[in-house]
Amino acid sequence: xxxxxxxxxxxxxxxxxxxxxxxxxxxxxxxxxxxxxxxxxxxxxxxxxxxxxxxxxxxxxxxxxxxxxxxxxxxxxxxxxxxxxxxxxxxxxxxxxxxxxxxxxxxxxxxxxxxxxxxxxxxxxxxxxxxxxxxxxxxxxxxxxxxxxxxxxxxxxxxxxxxxxxxxxxxxxxxxxxxxxxxxxxx
Amino acid sequence: xxxxxxxxxxxxxxxxxxxxxxxxxxxxxxxxxxxxxxxxxxxxxxxxxxxxxxxxxxxxxxxxxxxxxxxxxxxxxxxxxxxxxxxxxxxxxxxxxxxxxxxxxxxxxxxxxxxxxxxxxxxxxxxxxxxxxxxxxxxxxxxxxxxxxxxxxxxxxxxxxxxxxxxxxxxxxxxxxxxxxxxxxxxxxxxxxxxxxxxxxxxxxxxxxxxxxxxxxxxxxxxxxxxxxxxxxxxxxxxxxxxxxxxxxxxxxxxxxxxxxxxxxxxxxxxxxxxxxxxxxxxxxxxxxxxxxxxxxxxxxxxxxxxxx
Numbered sequence: 160x161x162x163x164x165x166x167x168x169x170x171x172x173x174x175x176x177x178x179x180x181x182x183x184x185x186x187x188x189x190x191x192x193x194x195x196x197x198x199x200x201x202x203x204x205x206x207x208x209x210x211x212x213x214x215x216x217x218x219x220x221x222x223x224x225x226x227x228x229x230x231x232x233x234x235x236x237x238x239x240x241x242x243x244x245x246x247x248x249x250x251x252x253x254x255x256x257x258x259x260x261x262x263x264x265x266x267x268x269x270x271x272x273x274x275x276x277x278x279x280x281x282x283x284x285x286x287x288x289x290x291x292x293x294x295x296x297x298x299x300x301x302x303x304x305x306x307x308x309x310x311x312x313x314x315x316x317x318x319x320x321x322x323x324x325x326x327x328x329x330x331x332x333x334x335x336x337x338x339x340x341x342x343x344x345x346x
Numbered sequence: 347x348x349x350x351x352x353x354x355x356x357x358x359x360x361x362x363x364x365x366x367x368x369x370x371x372x373x374x375x376x377x378x379x380x381x382x383x384x385x386x387x388x389x390x391x392x393x394x395x396x397x398x399x400x401x402x403x404x405x406x407x408x409x410x411x412x413x414x415x416x417x418x419x420x421x422x423x424x425x426x427x428x429x430x431x432x433x434x435x436x437x438x439x440x441x442x443x444x445x446x447x448x449x450x451x452x453x454x455x456x457x458x459x460x461x462x463x464x465x466x467x468x469x470x471x472x473x474x475x476x477x478x479x480x481x482x483x484x485x486x487x488x489x490x491x492x493x494x495x496x497x498x499x500x501x502x503x504x505x506x507x508x509x510x511x512x513x514x515x516x517x518x519x520x521x522x523x524x525x526x527x528x529x530x531x532x533x534x535x536x537x538x539x540x541x542x543x544x545x546x547x548x549x550x551x552x553x554x555x556x557x558x559x560x561x562x563x564x565x566x567x568x569x570x571x572x573x574x575x576x577x578x579x580x581x582x583x584x585x586x587x588x589x590x591x592x593x594x595x596x597x598x599x600x601x602x603x604x605x606x607x608x609x610x611x612x613x614x615x616x617x618x619x620x621x622x623x624x625x626x627x628x629x630x631x632x633x634x635x636x637x638x639x640x641x642x643x644x645x646x647x648x649x650x651x652x653x654x655x
Contacts, residue, residue, distance in 0.1 A: 241485040244467060252382065
């Protein structure tokens with residue numbers, strides 16, 4: 160059965176520290192569970208848990224960037240190539256440049272597509288990343304710096320981003336392997 | 347006892363470099379490196395950026411490769427801790443094994459047997475530029491046997507340092523004696539770094555250190571009577587207290603005597619399947635490669651004589 164769910168099951172308003180995050184506007188709420196079969200509901204729960212784990216790992220690692228090889232094990236729990244390589248390159252760049260990301264973002268993922276009958280099973284996750292309180296700073300001085308001057312992607316600027324992630328099921332877990340910023344959308 | 351074999355193979359590796367790779371003795375370009383760059387349309391690229399143009403001066407002596415981009419020769423690091431190592435294959439690419447490796451039925455293998463090599467993520471220099479800057483394209487996947495280029499040679503040299511052997515075959519009944527039809531045969535090997543692992547080695551050359559570790563995963567015992575016994579265990583040494591018990595981990599029972607064979611004995615072959623993990627220290631570059639080692643013995647099996655009075 161080729162299932163492409165028009166799902167918007169989500170965990171709105173996730174945050175590195177729950178007390179710090181406010182509810183994000185215009186985010187879909189959880190659909191009635193009666194519309195989702197149990198296997199799909201279980202998969203969605205696993206995907207959202209994995210996404211939350213990824214974001215938490217990302218926040219922790221970028222708060223104190225180490226050489227990429229030291230971040231590999233933790234990020235590898237949630238990411239696969241090519242996204243893993245990209246995330247590791249960002250960490251390596253931050254470490255080399257002496258840049259940290261201070262503060263905490265919030266995120267609000269929803270599973271918009273789920274293809275459990277694929278080989279491997281895949282999914283699409285749509286996220287609203289609120290990085291307005293998550294800013295680049297010089298590790299030593301604490302002073303502000305910019306993504307452009309540090310050789311980092313423009314999405315490191317403190318702003319809100321609609322992002323879409325591809326996930327695939329590998330052995331025993333969901334891994335995210337691609338991500339893109341939806342530049343023409345706001346959240 | 348575990349031991350770590352370390353070889354500083356600068357001279358050996360340097361000879362390989364001169365023979366194989368487009369490596370110069372030049373030093374790194376000063377103030378150059380890969381950076382993220384987001385173009386006006388929001389597309390992200392990894393661009394090769396130099397603060398003083400592309401003909402920069404000396405660096406800190408890191409291992410440097412040369413490549414030709416848009417008619418200009420530039421010097422790039424032969425190793426990037428995340429992108430991988432540089433190879434002139436396909437016009438100049440950084441490659442490293444994909445994490446994780448795709449499953450055996452993934453199209454990325456393009457018909458190759460996963461035991462013959464690895465799927466690599468390749469980031470290759472584009473022939474055009476992004477806003478005037480050289481860049482590496484979005485990653486593609488490629489199959490390579492173990493490694494490619496000079497680094498592949500270093501990995502194979504490091505693997506060759508591992509003291510891997512087949513099983514040190516031990517049998518009950520002892521091969522100098524005689525076994526009986528219907529009675530258990532015990533098979534095992536003493537556990538050493540050479541017979542079961544872990545065995546480790548490392549090799550340092552050209553500013554990088556390749557570390558390898560091998561562990562046996564299985565011994566397949568071909569018992570000479572057509573039976574193959576797969577043991578995911580080195581086996582349990584027999585002790586006379588066990589009398590006629592079967593081995594709890596690795597054993598066999600013959601149903602026919604061996605006298606019909608020309609030698610009068612069953613030839614036994616033990617094939618140890620090793621899994622070798624390799625990695626380049628202080629990078630995310632690493633992978634696995636299988637290996638096999640075989641050893642042999644034989645055993646004589648007689649019929650069980652039933653004495654009646």
